[in-house]
Each structure stands twice: as structure tokens, then as C-alpha cells.
Amino acid sequence: MRKLITILFVIIGQVSFGQVYQIMPQYGYSAPRFNTDSTLQLPTFNGTPTLKSNKTNKGAIAIDSTNGRFYFYNPKTSAWSQVSGGGGSTDTTSLSNRIDSKLAIVDTTNKFVSNITKFNDSTITIFKGITQTNITLSSTINAKRLITEVYNNTGSTITKGSVIYINGRHSSNLPTIALAQANTEVNSYSTFALVQNDITTSNSGIVVQAGTITDLNLPTSSYTDGQIVYLSPTIPGGITTTKPLAPYHIVKIGTITRAHPTLGTIELKIENGWQLDELSDVQLATTPADSTLLFFTRTDSLWKAVTPLNVIGNRYLKPSDSTIYYTKYRSDSSRTNIYSGINTKLAKSDTSTLSARIDLKLNISDTSNMLSKYLRKTDTATLSNRINLKLNIADTNTMLNPYLRKSDTSTLSTRINNKLAITDTSTLQSKSLASYTFQANNTTATANATANTFKDTSGTYTGTPTWSGGTAPTTLTNAVFSYTQVGKVVTLRITMIYTNQGSSNTRIAIPLMATMPTPIAPSGYTSTSDIFGFGAGYFGNVITSIVAGTTGSSVCYIKGTATGYEVVVDRGTSGSGKYVWATISYFTN
Amino acid sequence: MKHIRQIDSVILTPYTIVVTDDWNKPLEEHPSIIEHPELFEIADCEIPELRQYLNYISDGN
Numbered sequence: 001m002r003k004l005i006t007i008l009f010v011i012i013g014q015v016s017f018g019q020v021y022q023i024m025p026q027y028g029y030s031a032p033r034f035n036t037d038s039t040l041q042l043p044t045f046n047g048t049p050t051l052k053s054n055k056t057n058k059g060a061i062a063i064d065s066t067n068g069r070f071y072f073y074n075p076k077t078s079a080w081s082q083v084s085g086g087g088g089s090t091d092t093t094s095l096s097n098r099i100d101s102k103l104a105i106v107d108t109t110n111k112f113v114s115n116i117t118k119f120n121d122s123t124i125t126i127f128k129g130i131t132q133t134n135i136t137l138s139s140t141i142n143a144k145r146l147i148t149e150v151y152n153n154t155g156s157t158i159t160k161g162s163v164i165y166i167n168g169r170h171s172s173n174l175p176t177i178a179l180a181q182a183n184t185e186v187n188s189y190s191t192f193a194l195v196q197n198d199i200t201t202s203n204s205g206i207v208v209q210a211g212t213i214t215d216l217n218l219p220t221s222s223y224t225d226g227q228i229v230y231l232s233p234t235i236p237g238g239i240t241t242t243k244p245l246a247p248y249h250i251v252k253i254g255t256i257t258r259a260h261p262t263l264g265t266i267e268l269k270i271e272n273g274w275q276l277d278e279l280s281d282v283q284l285a286t287t288p289a290d291s292t293l294l295f296f297t298r299t300d301s302l303w304k305a306v307t308p309l310n311v312i313g314n315r316y317l318k319p320s321d322s323t324i325y326y327t328k329y330r331s332d333s334s335r336t337n338i339y340s341g342i343n344t345k346l347a348k349s350d351t352s353t354l355s356a357r358i359d360l361k362l363n364i365s366d367t368s369n370m371l372s373k374y375l376r377k378t379d380t381a382t383l384s385n386r387i388n389l390k391l392n393i394a395d396t397n398t399m400l401n402p403y404l405r406k407s408d409t410s411t412l413s414t415r416i417n418n419k420l421a422i423t424d425t426s427t428l429q430s431k432s433l434a435s436y437t438f439q440a441n442n443t444t445a446t447a448n449a450t451a452n453t454f455k456d457t458s459g460t461y462t463g464t465p466t467w468s469g470g471t472a473p474t475t476l477t478n479a480v481f482s483y484t485q486v487g488k489v490v491t492l493r494i495t496m497i498y499t500n501q502g503s504s505n506t507r508i509a510i511p512l513m514a515t516m517p518t519p520i521a522p523s524g525y526t527s528t529s530d531i532f533g534f535g536a537g538y539f540g541n542v543i544t545s546i547v548a549g550t551t552g553s554s555v556c557y558i559k560g561t562a563t564g565y566e567v568v569v570d571r572g573t574s575g576s577g578k579y580v581w582a583t584i585s586y587f588t589n
Numbered sequence: 590m591k592h593i594r595q596i597d598s599v600i601l602t603p604y605t606i607v608v609t610d611d612w613n614k615p616l617e618e619h620p621s622i623i624e625h626p627e628l629f630e631i632a633d634c635e636i637p638e639l640r641q642y643l644n645y646i647s648d649g650n
Contacts (some may be wrong), residue, residue, distance in 0.1 A: 018631075067642065084615055104627075172604075340620075407625045464640055464641055464642065465641050465642070466641065466642035466643070466644060467605075467641060467642065467643045467644070468644035468646060469643070469644075469645075469646050470625070470641070470645070470646060470648070471595055471628055471643065472595055472598070472605040472641055472642075472643040473604075474595070474598050474601035474602065474603070474605065475602060476602060476641075477601050499601075500601060504646060506646065508643070567623070576645075
């Protein structure tokens with residue numbers, strides 16, 4: 001048997017060594033048995049291997065010799081996968097370097113902080129590799145709030161925003177807290193801070209003593225920006241916008257800088273109110289006696305509590321001073337002694353009533369008569385009747401008629417006319433007349449006056465006279481007219497003065513100016529050249545002494561012309577025209 | 590308009606014009622020109638507003 005086994009091994013060994021390398025067929029090599037010696041050689045690839053055979057239901061392994069990776073073929077997934085771990089390529093890179101590589105960090109020596117130490121109270125030292133840097137903390141950093149870590153051992157959660165005071169110490173050396181409340185001095189006088197976030201029982205937390213505390217429930221329905229909030233006297237740990245008054249204790253918490261249901265903010269500055277006995281110049285017992293006054297004494301310049309009796313001292317009367325005073329004044333229900341005292345003080349022996357003394361002063365014995373006599377208090381008659389009585393007028397209607405004519409309802413104008421006996425009230429208008437008129441009665445009977453023309457005027461004569469004779473005078477220095485019209489009669493005067501006399505003058509014809517009244521012809525004188533009226537006229541070279549006959553008779557008349565009317569002065573004998581006078585009356589319409 | 594004027598009235602107002610309305614002959618033949626050419630003259634100018642008229646009476650009348 002032994003031989004048989006030896007022979008079998010020899011044959012197997014020969015067969016194994018007897019295999020000759022052949023070109024890989026399409027299906028690869030199929031070894032009926034897989035033998036190895038000290039190593040197992042595998043196919044190598046550049047990159048991910050591929051199956052040469054189309055048989056994919058068997059596993060395979062191969063090596064990527066280019067990248068040093070070990071692959072296996074998973075027939076279930078029909079895919080090659082890199083074998084990681086001990087089976088793959090050996091990554092000899094240290095974990096540190098591989099992390100650096102992963103983080104893409106080149107200089108790891110000075111990149112990371114390896115140590116931080118406190119250099120002094122205001123400086124810290126940072127180590128990066130071999131580099132150390134001192135950083136001095138600035139002293140000008142502005143803190144927005146002052147906080148303290150505290151411990152809640154109340155047995156309940158103290159919620160965010162609660163007002164607390166410190167009431168002890170926990171074994172962790174943190175101060176313990178309790179809810180503050182302005183109902184008592186003990187609960188309020190050491191108000192410390194507000195809780196920043198809920199602090200569950202048996203845990204520590206942060207409270208804010210001063211500065212900003214945010215994220216509070218301060219709904220705008222109850223709070224407004226800028227409001228002062230105080231410690232609530234009714235809600236433990238609560239705040240209120242109503243200033244607590246005695247007997248409550250006032251503790252100012254801070255100012256609302258943002259009213260918001262979730263983002264409410266308060267600037268904290270807790271100010272505990274002072275008790276009267278806490279003031280440095282007030283010295284009171286812990287519990288002052290009842291009914292005491294605050295009394296200042298110069299002895300030690302302090303305010304102290306004293307009883308009223310002690311305040312009064314011996315300066316003023318008090319019941320305890322003497323039973324006499326007490327009996328005399330305090331028990332004197334009728335105040336007899338008080339009156340006597342007052343009378344004595346006022347030096348008045350007259351104890352009669354004020355009313356009686358007034359009557360006496362006025363010397364009135366019967367005051368009721370005084371009222372009747374002067375005030376007529378008993379006379380209830382109306383004021384009107386009393387006036388009538390005073391005026392001795394029995395019939396007031398009569399009084400009204402003759403004086404006020406109350407019953408006469410006619411107009412005041414009519415009544416005045418009646419009083420003046422004027423039937424034609426237009427006469428009253430005589431004060432206002434039409435221009436150039438006067439009022440006259442031009443009838444055969446008594447009648448109201450009617451307007452008639454009245455005009456009295458004068459001016460410079462600007463007409464063009466016509467001389468007859470040898471030459472006309474020249475240098476006319478004065479030519480004026482004036483006329484007065486009363487009714488239909490016009491009296492006209494025209495005068496002229498020349499410097500240089502004319503010669504052999506027999507006539508001057510002076511046309512009427514357009515502004516002068518138009519003459520009317522007497523009845524039967526129908527021609528326009530008929531003479532309408534005569535007057536007195538003259539022209540010559542002297543005016544101071546005219547002797548009839550020597551200068552020739554003159555005649556003056558007014559007549560019509562082709563273009564109007566003219567006043568004509570004729571001389572019987574010719575003369576030298578220098579001075580011209582013409583006065584004439586004529587009728588007009 | 591041509592007219593006869595009293596010579597001195599040219600500078601001594603008022604301007605004196607001889608009435609020639611009824612004269613049918615040349616103005617040069619008017620008695621005032623014939624008899625007193627030293628006092629009257631014929632003018633052909635605008636007649637001023639300030640004026641007076643003269644009915645010349647011949648010396649022979």
C-alpha cells in the first residue's frame with residue numbers, strides 16, 4: 001500500500017510538471033485541479049481586469065499590477081471590485097499623512113494649534129508647531145450683559161425671564177436662587193437677576209444681572225417699547241409695568257427695548273427701592289412704636305421716630321400737662337370756658353350774638369322793619385308795579401299813549417309828518433336840489449315849489465367879435481363875461497380891454513358863446529335877424545369919464561345871425577374902440 | 590385861404606381879418622387895400638384861432 005501511494009504521488013507530480021504552456025483558448029484554462037507550491041501566480045492587468053471567458057457564473061481574482069490593486073469578480077453582480085484591506089495593495093502612508101492628504105493640508109506643522117496657555121491675566125499664548133503667539137485680550141471689550149451661573153434647588157423649573165434673588169449656596173459652590181416678589185421686603189430687597197433660559201430643578205443655569213436679556217415673552221398687547229418694568233408684587237418672579245406702591249415694595253427691573261411675544265428684550269438695571277429706615281440720616285427702630293412722628297433733631301442731625309407728646313414737649317398745651325386744662329377745655333362740652341377764653345383773648349366783654357351786635361352797630365332795633373323800609377322785602381309787587389307806584393301813575397296805558405304813543409302803530413315817518421303837519425313830504429327834499437335850480441311857486445295859487453333855473457357864472461370870453469370901422473383895436477388883454485339866469489331871464493355882461501385902440505369904429509358885434517343861454521324871440525319877431533332885446537353898451541378909448549354926446553350915443557341889442565346870436569354895440573358917431581362894455585337882458589327857455 | 594388882414598394884428602393879437610364876404614372883386618381892389626395899404630395887406634396863410642373881424646368902412650363913406 002505504501003508503495004502504491006508513493007507511486008501515485010510520483011505520477012501526479014509528473015503529470016503536474018508535465019503541463020506545457022499553451023495559448024489561452026477562448027474559454028481560458030480549465031484546470032481540473034488547482035495545485036500550488038509556495039506561491040500562487042495570478043494574471044495581471046493594467047487597470048480593472050476583464051474576463052477572457054464568457055462564463056460569468058464563476059468567481060475570479062486578478063491583480064492590477066500597474067496600480068498595485070487586487071480585484072475579485074463577483075458572479076452575482078457580474079462586476080469586478082477592488083479588494084480593500086489586507087487583500088489589496090499595501091498603503092504604507094501613515095494615518096496622519098493620509099488625513100493630511102484627505103484634508104489637502106501641506107504644512108501640518110504650523111497649521112494646527114497644539115496648545116494654549118495663559119500667559120498672564122490679560123494674555124494667552126497659542127502654540128502652532130514650533131510657533132507660539134501671544135494674544136493680549138483688549139480691555140475695551142464691551143460687555144452687553146453681566147451674567148452669573150446659579151443653581152436651582154427649588155424643586156420646580158424656574159422659567160426664562162423670571163426675576164430671582166440669591167438665597168443660599170449649593171454644594172457645587174453655585175448660588176441658589178428663589179423667585180423674587182415685591183410683596184415683602186425679604187422677597188424683594190435682594191432682587192438679583194432674570195433667568196436667561198429655563199432652569200430645571202437640580203440643575204444650574206445662567207441669570208442676567210444687568211444688560212440685555214432677549215427672547216422674552218413681552219407681547220405688544222401688554223407692553224410697549226420704552227416702558228419701565230418693576231418687580232411684580234402679586235406674581236412670584238413676575239414683572240409689571242405698574243409702579244408698585246406701599247405697602248408693596250418698589251424694585252425697578254429695567255426698560256423694555258423691544259415689545260415682542262417671542263423676541264422681547266429688556267435692558268436690565270435692577271434698582272431696589274429704599275425703605276425709610278434704610279436712609280443714612282433716618283434712625284428708626286426695626287418696628288417703630290405706633291402713632292409716632294418723624295422728628296428731626298439737631299443733636300445728631302438724624303430723623304427719628306418720636307411720639308407726639310414727646311414732640312410737643314413743654315412748648316404747647318397737652319391733656320397730660322394738667323388736669324385743670326383738661327377739665328377746663330377738653331371736657332367743656334358747652335365750650336363755655338373756650339368762649340370765655342376767646343373773649344378774654346379778644347378783650348371782649350360783649351357776649352351777645354353777632355346778629356345782635358350788628359343790629360346794635362346799625363342802631364336798628366326792629367330789623368324786620370329795616371328790611372321793609374329799605375329792601376321792601378315784604379313787598380312782592382312786580383318791579384313794574386312798584387315803578388308805577390313810585391311814579392304815581394295809575395294808568396300806565398295813558399302814560400304810554402301821550403309819551404310813547406305805544407298804541408299808535410303808524411310808521412315813525414308818518415308820525416313825524418303828522419307832528420310837523422307836513423302832507424307833502426317831498427318838500428323835505430328841498431335840501432337836495434337839482435343843479436342850477438331853485439324852488440319857487442310859479443302859479444296863481446298856493447302850491448309846492450317847483451324847480452326853476454338859476455345859474456350865475458362867469459369866465460373868459462373866447463368868441464370872435466367883428467368890428468366895423470377903419471381899423472380894429474389890437475392887443476386884447478382882457479375879455480370876460482358873466483351872466484345870471486333867474487328863471488327865463490338872462491342878464492349878460494361882456495367887457496373887453498384892448499391895448500391899442502382902433503380907428504373910426506362904429507360897431508362891435510359880439511357873438512354869444514355856445515355855453516350862454518339861447519335867446520328866444522318875443523312873440524311876433526320871427527326873423528332870425530330880429531332884435532330880441534336891448535341893453536346898455538359902449539365902446540371907446542376912455543372909460544374914466546364918459547360925457548354923453550361927446551362920444552356919441554351908443555345902443556346895445558341882441559339879435560340873431562345866420563350862425564347864432566350876437567350882442568351888438570353901435571355908436572352914433574365913430575370912435576376908437578379900446579374899452580368895450582355890453583350889458584343886456586334877454587329871455588331864454 | 591387868401592384874405593386881407595390888418596398888418597399890425599400879425600404881431601398884436603387878436604388877428605384881424607377884413608370882412609370880404611360881400612366883395613366880388615379881387616381882394617387887391619378892396620377899398621382897405623386901395624385906401625390903406627399901410628394898414629392892410631393880403632395874406633394867404635392859415636388863419637389863427639384867436640382872431641377878430643373888421644367890416645372896413647371906406648374913408649369916403
